Amino acid sequence: MRWITARRRHPAAGYAIVLLTLVAIGLGYAALTGAGSPASASAPAPGQQQIARGQEIFARNCASCHGLEAQGTAVAPSLIGVGAAAVDFQVSTGRMPAAEQGPENVRKPPVLDTSQTLEVAGYIASLAGGPAIPSPEQVSTAGADVAVGQELFIANCAQCHNFVGAGGALTYGKFAPALTQATPTQIYEAMLTGPEAMPVFNDTTMTPMNKRDIIAYVTATRTEANPGGFSLGRIGPVTEGLVAFLGLLLFMVVAALWITAKQGKPREHE
Amino acid sequence: MSETNGHGELPDETPDETPAGPHRVIGTPPPAEARTLLGGREPDGDRPAPRELPADPADLRKAKVAERLVAACFIVAMLAGIGFIAAYIGLEVHSVDAVLRSNLALGTSLSVAFLGLAFGATIWVRHLMPEVEITEARKPLASPAEDRAAFAETFTEGADASQFAKRPLLRRTLIAATLPIAVAPIVLLRDMGPLPGTSLRHTVWRKGLRLVEDVSNTPIRPADFSSPGGMITVIPEGYQDDDDALAKAATIIIKFAPGELQHPTVLNWTVDGIVAYSKICTHVGCPVSLYEQTTHHILCPCHQSTFNAPKGAQVIFGPAARPLPQLPITTDAEGYLVAQSDFHEPVGPSFWERG
Numbered sequence A: 001m002r003w004i005t006a007r008r009r010h011p012a013a014g015y016a017i018v019l020l021t022l023v024a025i026g027l028g029y030a031a032l033t034g035a036g037s038p039a040s041a042s043a044p045a046p047g048q049q050q051i052a053r054g055q056e057i058f059a060r061n062c063a064s065c066h067g068l069e070a071q072g073t074a075v076a077p078s079l080i081g082v083g084a085a086a087v088d089f090q091v092s093t094g095r096m097p098a099a100e101q102g103p104e105n106v107r108k109p110p111v112l113d114t115s116q117t118l119e120v121a122g123y124i125a126s127l128a129g130g131p132a133i134p135s136p137e138q139v140s141t142a143g144a145d146v147a148v149g150q151e152l153f154i155a156n157c158a159q160c161h162n163f164v165g166a167g168g169a170l171t172y173g174k175f176a177p178a179l180t181q182a183t184p185t186q187i188y189e190a191m192l193t194g195p196e197a198m199p200v201f202n203d204t205t206m207t208p209m210n211k212r213d214i215i216a217y218v219t220a221t222r223t224e225a226n227p228g229g230f231s232l233g234r235i236g237p238v239t240e241g242l243v244a245f246l247g248l249l250l251f252m253v254v255a256a257l258w259i260t261a262k263q264g265k266p267r268e269h270e
Numbered sequence B: 001m002s003e004t005n006g007h008g009e010l011p012d013e014t015p016d017e018t019p020a021g022p023h024r025v026i027g028t029p030p031p032a033e034a035r036t037l038l039g040g041r042e043p044d045g046d047r048p049a050p051r052e053l054p055a056d057p058a059d060l061r062k063a064k065v066a067e068r069l070v071a072a073c074f075i076v077a078m079l080a081g082i083g084f085i086a087a088y089i090g091l092e093v094h095s096v097d098a099v100l101r102s103n104l105a106l107g108t109s110l111s112v113a114f115l116g117l118a119f120g121a122t123i124w125v126r127h128l129m130p131e132v133e134i135t136e137a138r139k140p141l142a143s144p145a146e147d148r149a150a151f152a153e154t155f156t157e158g159a160d161a162s163q164f165a166k167r168p169l170l171r172r173t174l175i176a177a178t179l180p181i182a183v184a185p186i187v188l189l190r191d192m193g194p195l196p197g198t199s200l201r202h203t204v205w206r207k208g209l210r211l212v213e214d215v216s217n218t219p220i221r222p223a224d225f226s227s228p229g230g231m232i233t234v235i236p237e238g239y240q241d242d243d244d245a246l247a248k249a250a251t252i253i254i255k256f257a258p259g260e261l262q263h264p265t266v267l268n269w270t271v272d273g274i275v276a277y278s279k280i281c282t283h284v285g286c287p288v289s290l291y292e293q294t295t296h297h298i299l300c301p302c303h304q305s306t307f308n309a310p311k312g313a314q315v316i317f318g319p320a321a322r323p324l325p326q327l328p329i330t331t332d333a334e335g336y337l338v339a340q341s342d343f344h345e346p347v348g349p350s351f352w353e354r355g
Helices: A002-007 A013-032 A048-061 A083-092 A114-128 A146-156 A184-193 A208-221 A237-260 B060-090 B096-127 B145-162 B168-192 B243-249
Strands: B034-036 B133-135 B211-213 B231-236 B251-255 B274-278 B290-292 B297-299 B306-308 B314-317 B329-331 B337-339
Touching (some): B274 B329
Antiparallel strands (some): B251 B274, B297 B306, B329 B337
């Protein structure tokens, strides 16, 4: 306490407190919004028993919004025909079960584990088919062409998800999420099913090979170096320019103050 | 000394204080602090005599510290400068990552070198040089009268000697000789052309030209592009390497569920709920393809112009003034999507002659 008392009127004390508070807020925010662990799924082979268990899990976790027969309600869409891929994407990314009604469901640690997810997916698929969960071979990037993937990504995905998959804003609070945590399976499923506002890129339009090229590009961007140590959100010249502008502006103001400040010693003519 | 005569008054309104001195502006040092650079040019009795610079700073110990600090800054700058040369010679630039590393090293070393110089110079000025403010009297801008008279005389003499006025043939041929050279720059403006003519009104789309997917260049059957909520960028077949053509012809196709498409979308120009719109924003020409399949909004990333896809891409928000032009499409004998014709209105932003 005496240490603080002795120094609290120091000229730098105010700045130190502001800085400490900012750091504390930043760390707290980072801790609260921390990333969940991505879940992976393997190809399902749902038997009758699995489907029954899936229906049970559905009734407990999903039916309050989507209806007991997955027929949809005023607050949630029908799931008939969306397929196992859509269920696996939504549940394995933690978007479903949704925490609340809002413009966008955000990624969070999944509520259901992998086998439960597959059981619900099997139940939904048993209602009216739909896109299946891709197998690990289907999403493998072995032999995929990153360069073609980049062209495809820039032509079809970058407008919303940013050139390196950093995400971007849409309208009315919706946004295209960053692709930094999505697993290859989840990327494939998102293209296949078009979750939320995302358009659908079905296999006959965007071929499975093209999808693997895109997955290869998205995963390759994650290992790109960030020279200088700062990615600045990887959203390109906007943040870089802002940081350079504000940083240099502050530096120049401080430099100008320093250069033109009166010197401490008394002036001779007075 | 006077601290008040900074309101545009003439200096001779306060003759008792500064009878012949220049008018003083607020913020400039009063004459007592100033030392004229051109000492002795004008021995004015009312001005303070030019002062000598103080020989040494007041505190010699502080000055020594400052000197060492300045020297340290300069040594850092020198080392950083050597580092810049070393980085330029030593660092590889054969891959993107290597170039990024090289740029980082070059930029950092050069910044440190310049900052070291700047900090050193500033500390030098602030802590070692005496703090004296210096003013320099401004000289009159006009030349002296005798110089001007001499110039006029020389000019008249030269004109007479050349007989420019007496010999009209020489005068006129000389003017004729320089005229084409003078006009030449205006003629060179021709290189800014040719005028665009009607090219802004047309794209390469024409009857029967297939829509192919961008990048993969594969034609599209309506049965393949069958998932409602699908959206993809298409280009005219055979033009994938023609950037001039693609700049205007880039198009998006969107698949709708039956019954979703409404007036003013021209339904005769659609195939099975597939509608084609120009990808070029009608505001300033950015590529519009942020398509939200839940709201059916097409969003422009540049200025957030928002178009209502099922209703003829009408503008519902933002600075764009017109809907996205709709490309009439149909299918050919093999079942692939083709254009019925070009766009029926100019694509992209407004231009002067658009009307």
